[in-house]
Amino acid sequence: MQIGFIGTGSMGSILVEAFIQSGAVSPEHLVVTNRTARKAEQLAESYPGLQTARSNKEAASGSQLLFLCVKPMEFKAVIDDIRDVVTPDTVVVSITSPVQIRHLEKLLPCKIAKVIPSITNYVLSGATLCIYGERMTDEDQARLELLLSHISAPIRIREEHTRVSSDITSCGPAFLAFFVQKFVDAAVAATGISETEATQLAAEMTLGTGRLLTTGGFTPASLQQRVSVPGGITAEGLRIMQKELCGVFDDLIRTTHAKYDEDVEKVKARFFSP
Ligand SMILES: NC(=O)C1=CN([C@@H]2O[C@H](COP(=O)(O)OP(=O)(O)OC[C@H]3O[C@@H](n4cnc5c(N)ncnc54)[C@H](OP(=O)(O)O)[C@@H]3O)[C@@H](O)[C@H]2O)C=CC1
Ligand SMILES: O=C(O)[C@@H]1CCC=N1
Structure with a gap:
């Protein structure tokens, strides 16, 4: 073929x-x-x-x-x-x-x-x-x-x-990479760890998290719960993320859909305009 x-x-x-x-x-x-x-x-x-x-x-x-x-x-x-x-x-x-x-x-x-x-x-x-x-x-x-x-x-x-599915699967790698970059930048700025070392750690973490969510039997919720030792450090970090990121993903999906709707109309006009 x-x-x-x-x-x-x-x-x-x-x-x-x-x-x-x-x-x-x-x-x-x-x-x-x-x-x-x-x-x-x-x-x-x-x-x-x-x-x-x-x-x-x-x-x-x-x-x-x-x-x-x-x-x-x-x-x-x-x-x-x-x-x-x-x-x-x-x-x-x-x-x-x-x-x-x-x-x-x-x-x-x-x-x-x-x-x-x-x-x-x-x-x-x-x-x-x-x-x-x-x-x-x-x-x-x-x-x-x-x-x-x-x-x-x-x-x-x-x-x-x-649109929503490809926001997750196709745009998602860029969104996740943005998250990783911000995490690394903050780690470097706060502690002096090298960018290379922090990036390697973050990349391994991302790969492992993907495996846990695909073949490891975890859901996003159960993974957060399992890592958050009662009275421990992760819960403190999650509390900050819950406060700061609330609404970000609603905005993101609204924005990608608005751009998509615009593109659908433009393509249709180009296909069928005389
Ligand atoms: N990038 C991604 O991660 C993903 C992209 N997509 C979709 O894939 C599509 C392409 O994206 P992407 O590859 O990033 O875009 P690019 O601009 O990198 O690639 C488009 C290619 O098409 C060529 N081209 C344009 N017009 C013609 C034509 N008339 N005849 C032959 N070749 C032509 C361009 O040639 P030239 O070199 O002359 O510009 C260019 O190489 C988009 O619709 C995007 O939404 C989907 C999922 C993921
Ligand atoms: O940015 C874009 O338009 C394309 C769609 C999915 C990934 N990249």
């Missing part, structure tokens, strides 16, 4: 590299293209056998599975390029949350899926959020999830939960 990638920016290249490095796909079965051709060529130079296409049309024709890894407002141009070469059997995967499946189904005569990846897929972990259009059969869905399972935990979600 040939798998095509249109857009080898940050996320497109992460997915290509993750699929190759996980052993899920050999480079010979991948074809990539990018508006700035050099980017795709550089990726191909790192993985002998990886093919580059000179146009979106060329990448799409012959690909049974085609990932569109461009930003929301760049979608229309790509759709126009590939419309005539995709077939009813082609599976087109959008990795872009504000592009609605029903709109893609109107514009393209093929099967449509939306898969929201995460930078965590680069290290073959984290989730990929899966949403399917009506033309995707059970077999298509199972085949795609088998592929994604090499680099992630594929999780099916409802399309109306795309």
Whole structure:
């Protein structure tokens, strides 16, 4: 099976590299293209056998599975390029949350899926959020999830939960990294511990916490309770966080949703304006 990638920016290249490095796909079965051709060529130079296409049309024709890894407002141009070469059997995967499946189904005569990846897929972990259009059969869905399972935990979600789910899985790594950075900065400023040492400690802590919450049988609440020795230090720290962070996440989700709603409308206007 040939798998095509249109857009080898940050996320497109992460997915290509993750699929190759996980052993899920050999480079010979991948074809990539990018508006700035050099980017795709550089990726191909790192993985002998990886093919580059000179146009979106060329990448799409012959690909049974085609990932569109461009930003929301760049979608229309790509759709126009590939419309005539995709077939009813082609599976087109959008990795872009504000592009609605029903709109893609109107514009393209093929099967449509939306898969929201995460930078965590680069290290073959984290989730990929899966949403399917009506033309995707059970077999298509199972085949795609088998592929994604090499680099992630594929999780099916409802399309109306795309934003909030990807706030957690895709934006979340940046939000968590912000938290880690602030923790490290404060530790360095208060005590003189080196930034390198504090960052290493924080990174190991983050990894271990992730494991406790995935395979360790803990929930966020039970983990806090278990670490908070009665009369101990953690409870004092949690008290400060409860006071200072109250409301921050409500604001965050309100803000990401407002930006998303704006993007959905802009994409729709671009798709369907005369
Ligand atoms: N980054 C992340 O962690 C995640 C991103 N996403 C989503 O993935 C999408 C892409 O994001 P990201 O990879 O970060 O963005 P980038 O800007 O890094 O990548 C987009 C790429 O698409 C290329 N491109 C744009 N228009 C065309 C076109 N008409 N034909 C061919 N190639 C084109 C650009 O080429 P050029 O080099 O010319 O600019 C660029 O390399 C976004 O919608 C984002 O929301 C989803 C989950 C996580
Ligand atoms: O910042 C963004 O728009 C994208 C969406 C998910 C992660 N990054």
